[in-house]
Amino acid sequence: MIGNIRLDIFQGPLDLLLTLIERREIDIQSISVAEVTAQYLEYLHEVEELNLDWASEFLVLGAELIALKARLLLRYPQKAGQEDEEIEENLEPAGLLAERLDEYRRYREAAARLGDLAAQGARVYGRPLDQEAVTRALAGINPLARVTPPDLARAMAAVLAKEQEIPKQETRLIARPALTLVGQMRTILRRLRQEEEFTLVSLLGSRPTRLEVVLTLLALLELARRGRVNLFQEGEFGDIIVRPPSPGDNAAVQE
Amino acid sequence: MPLLFSEDKRAALECLLFVAGGPVPVSTLAACLGLSKDDVVELAAELKSLYDEEGRGLQIREVAGGYQMCTRPQFANYIEAFLQPELPSLSMAALETLAIIAYRQPITRAEIEYIRGVKVEGVLNTLLSRGLIQETGRKDAPGRPILYTTTPRFLEFLGLKDLSDLPPLDDAAAGRE
Amino acid sequence: MPLLFSEDKRAALECLLFVAGGPVPVSTLAACLGLSKDDVVELAAELKSLYDEEGRGLQIREVAGGYQMCTRPQFANYIEAFLQPELPSLSMAALETLAIIAYRQPITRAEIEYIRGVKVEGVLNTLLSRGLIQETGRKDAPGRPILYTTTPRFLEFLGLKDLSDLPPLDDAAAGRE
Numbered sequence: 001m002i003g004n005i006r007l008d009i010f011q012g013p014l015d016l017l018l019t020l021i022e023r024r025e026i027d028i029q030s031i032s033v034a035e036v037t038a039q040y041l042e043y044l045h046e047v048e049e050l051n052l053d054w055a056s057e058f059l060v061l062g063a064e065l066i067a068l069k070a071r072l073l074l075r076y077p078q079k080a081g082q083e084d085e086e087i088e089e090n091l092e093p094a095g096l097l098a099e100r101l102d103e104y105r106r107y108r109e110a111a112a113r114l115g116d117l118a119a120q121g122a123r124v125y126g127r128p129l130d131q132e133a134v135t136r137a138l139a140g141i142n143p144l145a146r147v148t149p150p151d152l153a154r155a156m157a158a159v160l161a162k163e164q165e166i167p168k169q170e171t172r173l174i175a176r177p178a179l180t181l182v183g184q185m186r187t188i189l190r191r192l193r194q195e196e197e198f199t200l201v202s203l204l205g206s207r208p209t210r211l212e213v214v215l216t217l218l219a220l221l222e223l224a225r226r227g228r229v230n231l232f233q234e235g236e237f238g239d240i241i242v243r244p245p246s247p248g249d250n251a252a253v254q255e
Numbered sequence: 256m257p258l259l260f261s262e263d264k265r266a267a268l269e270c271l272l273f274v275a276g277g278p279v280p281v282s283t284l285a286a287c288l289g290l291s292k293d294d295v296v297e298l299a300a301e302l303k304s305l306y307d308e309e310g311r312g313l314q315i316r317e318v319a320g321g322y323q324m325c326t327r328p329q330f331a332n333y334i335e336a337f338l339q340p341e342l343p344s345l346s347m348a349a350l351e352t353l354a355i356i357a358y359r360q361p362i363t364r365a366e367i368e369y370i371r372g373v374k375v376e377g378v379l380n381t382l383l384s385r386g387l388i389q390e391t392g393r394k395d396a397p398g399r400p401i402l403y404t405t406t407p408r409f410l411e412f413l414g415l416k417d418l419s420d421l422p423p424l425d426d427a428a429a430g431r432e
Numbered sequence: 433m434p435l436l437f438s439e440d441k442r443a444a445l446e447c448l449l450f451v452a453g454g455p456v457p458v459s460t461l462a463a464c465l466g467l468s469k470d471d472v473v474e475l476a477a478e479l480k481s482l483y484d485e486e487g488r489g490l491q492i493r494e495v496a497g498g499y500q501m502c503t504r505p506q507f508a509n510y511i512e513a514f515l516q517p518e519l520p521s522l523s524m525a526a527l528e529t530l531a532i533i534a535y536r537q538p539i540t541r542a543e544i545e546y547i548r549g550v551k552v553e554g555v556l557n558t559l560l561s562r563g564l565i566q567e568t569g570r571k572d573a574p575g576r577p578i579l580y581t582t583t584p585r586f587l588e589f590l591g592l593k594d595l596s597d598l599p600p601l602d603d604a605a606a607g608r609e
Contacts, residue, residue, distance in 0.1 A: 011524055011525050011528055011548070011550070012525075012548055012549045012550035013549050013550070014548065014549035014550075015549075057549065057550050057551070061549065100546075100547075103547060104547055104548065104549065106601055106602050107528060107531045107532045107535070107547060107548075107601075108528060108531075109602055110531040110534075110535060110599065110601055110602070111524065111527040111528040111530070111531040112527075113599045114527055114530060114531050114534065114590060114599075115522070115524075115527045117590040117591065117592070117599075118521065118522060118527070118589060118590055119521070120505060120591060121588075121589050121590050121591045122508075122521065123505035123506075123508035124493070124502045124503055124504070124505050124508075124591060125502060125503040125508070125511050125515075126453065126454055126500060126501070126502045126503075126588075127450070127453055127501070127502075128453045129451070129452065129453030129454075130450070130451035130452075130453065133451040
């Protein structure tokens with residue numbers, strides 16, 4: 001009898017089974033399923049409170065062991081003269097269990113070694129990224145490194161061009177456009193049948209809402225993913241250009 | 256030279272200053288090392304002289320009632336080169352907003368938003384934190400909104416003498432074709 | 433001893449490792465210092481031996497595919513007195529799961545559960561939140577299950593240079609003695 005049994009000291013049913021085997025100094029390769037099953041079940045019986053949530057995995061393995069034992073008991077009384085091969089075949093489930101246990105044992109041992117390394121590692125301290133140095137470094141950095149005055153003028157011109165397209169009114173009715181991802185994808189494909197190439201910006205209205213921008217971008221990305229469009233950008237801040245896929249890119253271009 | 260303290264305590268002090276990431280008061284160091292404040296001062300002086308040997312990149316600095324481990328100023332260039340990739344470059348939205356402020360300053364947030372048709376609060380914060388724009392007073396209008404202008408740094412970064420040096424907008428619009 | 437490199441570059445390397453806040457890849461160091469990778473390796477070895485002199489609290493460690501400046505383990509007690517103790521150490525269940533992922537990566541949750549004989553969802557979340565493992569794509573199998581691998585942080589956590597530095601996994605035959 002074992003007495004004062006607890007399940008929670010084991011990492012799982014395989015850990016329990018392995019512990020029982022090791023306690024008896026049996027070689028995993030020659031487990032006697034009958035003996036081990038008896039011990040395993042005896043152990044589960046001794047557990048004072050079975051928390052079913054937690055113990056279910058232990059019970060599943062118990063059931064597997066019983067099934068295994070039953071199969072072996074039913075087939076063991078062999079007729080004399082039967083081939084060894086057949087006996088080995090019957091033993092196979094036990095062999096599988098042994099293999100599985102052995103694999104688990106290797107990782108259990110590796111875990112202990114990693115635990116030692118981690119304990120050593122926990123005694124070594126690094127240092128967080130030096131925020132003071134980051135701040136100092138930022139002070140010396142030109143955030144406009146690749147921007148020229150003409151870039152700025154072009155950006156302004158683009159803004160103004162967009163602004164002039166709409167008559168400014170103090171009040172206007174804003175109808176929420178019924179935008180959908182599928183709708184935007186259709187619009188893009190329709191445009192692509194009419195024009196060889198066009199820009200992402202040209203797909204947007206003169207004062208696009210955030211929703212419109214997001215849906216249009218998502219629609220483009222989705223079409224690109226499906227190989228229905230190709231996207232290009234000449235350089236930083238450049239327009240994003242939409243073109244049909246080059247021939248041979250994708251066979252499934254038909255709608 | 257005979258050591259006044261065990262090398263152990265000096266090495267421990269070195270560890271503390273390393274992990275701290277900033278100045279550490281003498282009293283804290285004394286408590287952690289189990290030494291008196293005077294002992295800590297003496298130990299720190301030893302460590303400092305060790306760090307002052309030639310060819311070292313780090314130094315022990317006495318600051319505001321404590322000690323700090325930090326880099327020597329002459330290596331700032333290397334550190335900047337190292338930390339630089341952490342910074343993302345300006346987005347198109349930031350560039351457009353910056354352009355509006357540059358050409359229309361002083362300007363309020365609402366005016367920028369009216370021109371761009373989108374909210375610009377996040378973008379304004381980016382531009383402020385990068386030192387490209389500044390708040391300069393308030394507009395005499397309902398709600399007294401903040402006015403934004405570009406900074407001298409902005410001109411410096413673009414290599415412009417003053418704001419009249421900005422490219423005229425007509426040219427840019429023409430260059431668009 | 434004649435120096436192979438200017439003391440300047442060595443001191444600059446020292447500065448970079450100090451500010452970095454973690455292991456720095458050789459390629460990054462080479463780019464920042466304007467040196468070849470081989471030169472960086474040699475320079476780091478010089479710096480390492482300088483730090484290995486007696487009485488030092490810090491060390492230069494080759495870890496997670498780069499170099500890191502960090503404290504020596506024997507001073508952990510002082511540092512713990514200084515920084516409040518942080519994360520609890522890993523449970524045995526977490527270590528077992530981590531070991532399986534480390535040696536078998538990339539691996540799915542079902543595969544780990546088969547080896548351990550228990551559900552591992554909670555443990556995986558712990559390991560993910562500690563930054564020791566990551567999701568890296570999906571297996572080309574029914575249900576397209578998520579594949580897990582270890583992170584560079586895992587190597588740093590254990591003080592390993594790379595995955596080939598893991599203790600050898602005991603094979604079945606040798607292990608039984």
